[in-house]
Amino acid sequence: MNRLVALTLAVIGSAIVSWVSVVPARAQGELVLYCAVQEEWCREMVTAFERQTGVKVAMTRKSSGEFYAQLKAEAANPRGDIWWGGTGDPHLQAAEEGLTIEYRSPVMAQLQDWATRQWEQSKQRSVGVYAGALGYGFNTDLMKKKGGAEPKCWADLLDARFKDEVQVADPNSSGTSYTMLATIVQLMGENPGFDYLKKLHRNVNQYTRSGAAPARAASLGETLIGITFQHDLVTFVVDKAPIKVIAPCEGTGYEVGSMSIIKGARNLDNAKKWYDWALTPAAQELGAKAKSFQVPSNKGAKTPPEAPDFSQIKFINYDFAKYGSSDERRRLLSKWDGEVKNLPK
Numbered sequence: 001m002n003r004l005v006a007l008t009l010a011v012i013g014s015a016i017v018s019w020v021s022v023v024p025a026r027a028q029g030e031l032v033l034y035c036a037v038q039e040e041w042c043r044e045m046v047t048a049f050e051r052q053t054g055v056k057v058a059m060t061r062k063s064s065g066e067f068y069a070q071l072k073a074e075a076a077n078p079r080g081d082i083w084w085g086g087t088g089d090p091h092l093q094a095a096e097e098g099l100t101i102e103y104r105s106p107v108m109a110q111l112q113d114w115a116t117r118q119w120e121q122s123k124q125r126s127v128g129v130y131a132g133a134l135g136y137g138f139n140t141d142l143m144k145k146k147g148g149a150e151p152k153c154w155a156d157l158l159d160a161r162f163k164d165e166v167q168v169a170d171p172n173s174s175g176t177s178y179t180m181l182a183t184i185v186q187l188m189g190e191n192p193g194f195d196y197l198k199k200l201h202r203n204v205n206q207y208t209r210s211g212a213a214p215a216r217a218a219s220l221g222e223t224l225i226g227i228t229f230q231h232d233l234v235t236f237v238v239d240k241a242p243i244k245v246i247a248p249c250e251g252t253g254y255e256v257g258s259m260s261i262i263k264g265a266r267n268l269d270n271a272k273k274w275y276d277w278a279l280t281p282a283a284q285e286l287g288a289k290a291k292s293f294q295v296p297s298n299k300g301a302k303t304p305p306e307a308p309d310f311s312q313i314k315f316i317n318y319d320f321a322k323y324g325s326s327d328e329r330r331r332l333l334s335k336w337d338g339e340v341k342n343l344p345k
Contacts, residue, residue: 031057031270032079036064036086036175037257038212038235041290045084048286049277055270063210064090064175071099071262078264081271084278085129087175087211088118089182091258092324095125100260103272107279107298115297118256121321128256129278130287130294133308133315134179135252137233138225139218140242146224153249154184157200157225164205165224167214170341172333175255176211176228181332182323183253187316197340207341219243229255230308231293238291238306251314257294 031049035042039061046057062070064086071083071094083091083100094100102124108116115128136157143150148161157166169177185193205223208214214226219236226233233245259278265271277283284296288304295303295310322328 029054029056029270031055031267031274032081032265033057033059033274034067034070034080034083034262035059035061036067036083037287038232038290038292041287041292042085044286044290045278045283048283049274052277053270053273055273063169063173065171065173065178066209068094072097075099075263078262078266080262081265081267082259082261082274084259084274085257087179088126088128088256088258088320089178089324089329090175091126091260092118092122092320093326093329094260095122096324096326099263100125101263101265103261103275105272105276105279107276110281110299111279111297112299114256118258118320121324122258122260126258126260127275127279128297129259129284130257130296131310132229132231132255132257132294133247133252133310133313134176134183134228134254135230135233135245135247135308135313136225136227137215137218137230137243137245139221139223140244142221142224143244150244151225152246154187154196155250157203157227158196159203162203162225164203164345166200166203166227167206167208167217167223167225168200168204168227169211169213170207170209171336173209174211176232177207178329178333179229179253179255180227181336183316183318185332186253186319186323187251194335194339197336198343201340201343202345215243229294234293234306234308235291238293245308247308247313249314251316253316253318256320 042061046059068090118128171177171181212232215228215232217223218226219241230245233243237243261271281298281301284298284301293304293307295307
């Protein structure tokens with residue numbers, strides 16, 4: 001009996017030791033990723049990172065505005081480890097509110113100036129991983145049927161011909177559309193800018209949740225015009241969709257797609273591994289493989305030939321510090337909700 005008890009205790013003890021040794025190992029091999037680019041690019045990145053590191057990634061894909069709201073909601077009990085991609089304004093707001101942490105990657109010296117400026121403005125809590133120009137595209141087949149001159153400027157989108165023919169995202173959920181809101185305000189001035197948005201509202205058929213959704217809708221002929229980042233439209237041009245991409249004649253804004261480590265990350269070491277890896281040329285060149293044609297932040301990464309040519313685009317001097325601040329972002333969104341979104345057609 002004593003031998004049986006001793007044997008039983010030995011087996012139980014061995015099992016406990018094995019369980020204790022397994023749990024930390026499993027935790028060290030995991031990463032919870034909040035991904036705010038297109039699903040195909042998210043999955044391409046996850047597959048490559050898992051293959052290279054052996055770390056198992058649990059990925060969720062949402063728009064950047066949605067992830068910002070999620071970080072706020074989860075602040076007391078963070079579930080994510082790293083937030084990769086999406087427009088920089090919500091990342092700056094999260095940094096200001098202490099939802100993300102400081103980190104300096106050894107890859108920083110390889111980055112473009114606009115990427116490191118994002119890091120400096122966020123007090124080392126966010127870094128630029130790519131850049132993209134705002135614009136719009138139209139379905140050329142539908143435009144031929146519509147007749148008349150093709151739109152070339154922001155002002156052209158107010159034409160009565162385009163009533164219920166324009167699609168754009170809701171800036172509350174979409175970083176793309178918040179970039180548009182901030183761009184119009186900076187380009188035209190706040191009051192004239194909001195007057196423009198009120199007039200544009202008459203022509204909008206839908207405010208989508210995702211910033212890239214209007215590009216897909218235009219490619220499928222579900223809307224005539226889609227306002228989004230130009231690289232999202234190029235994705236469909238490459239697939240032979242009847243889309244023409246427009247850089248508005250008055251000038252336009254741009255995004256610095258960013259990356260941040262979430263405060264309270266349970267898998268902090270793996271979050272840093274992702275952060276360092278995502279800034280390398282090899283990782284950044286995966287975007288083109290997934291038909292995402294942004295301009296990468298690493299100087300050594302090849303810019304896809306399909307990417308919009310920044311030298312041919314008239315950019316405004318976009319004030320990321322101001323329009324990425326919590327107070328300004330909340331104020332503009334509240335004003336847009338009150339003065340634009342709920343207007344009758």
